Amino acid sequence: MHYQAINLKDKLSKFNDLWSPKVIGEMNDYQFKLLKITGDFEWHSHQDTDKVFFTLEGEMIIDFRDGQVKIPKGEIFILPKGIEMKPSAEKECHIMLLEPRSVVNTGGTEAELTAANDTWI
Template sequence: MDFNAINLKEKYTKFTEHWSPRVIAEMNDYQFKLVKVEGDFVWHNHPDTDEVFIVIEGSLLIEFRDGKVEINSGEMFVIPKGVEHKPSARDECQIMLVEPKGVVNTGGTENRLTAKNDVWI
């Protein structure tokens, strides 16, 4: 067992890419992933799992086909499985995702923003 706390600020200094999740911990079959985001992501969904967005720093907008939600530093939002959504951030935003191991960031839509999975920092 490792008795060192995970420092989120320090972990965010280890990468610069946007929309490319980095795993920092696992609990059971779930991964905790840090992501830097800026600009628009793609419309996508995750048919088999809910997805939680926790904003560490900045502001994240998530659009849905029938509405939108803004999530600010210190806030979180859970998207139910199968719900199509499109995240975006006007300025760089640091978020944490909590999702089952193996979830692809673009759901079933592969494109230029599809990130390599299971990248640890």
């Protein structure tokens, strides 16, 4: 058995593309993904799963039809399934996601910002 911790800073240095989650590990049927964001994403929802957003650097904003949440560095937000949202960040922001292996970043609808799924770094 090979035991090694995952260095998040090292993994983040391996890519620059925005809104394109990169898998860094798995636990049961869940994946840990790193993501760099800036600007606005598309309105979408995930009908079948909750999602966890953990801000590593910067501040992420999630707009809802009836409100907004800001997730600064060092904080997490658990989004219940089925809620329509539009993520954004005013400046580049680094996020770790925890979500089921099969989740597509645009909630299953094909869109301009739909990223390849299951991309490992």
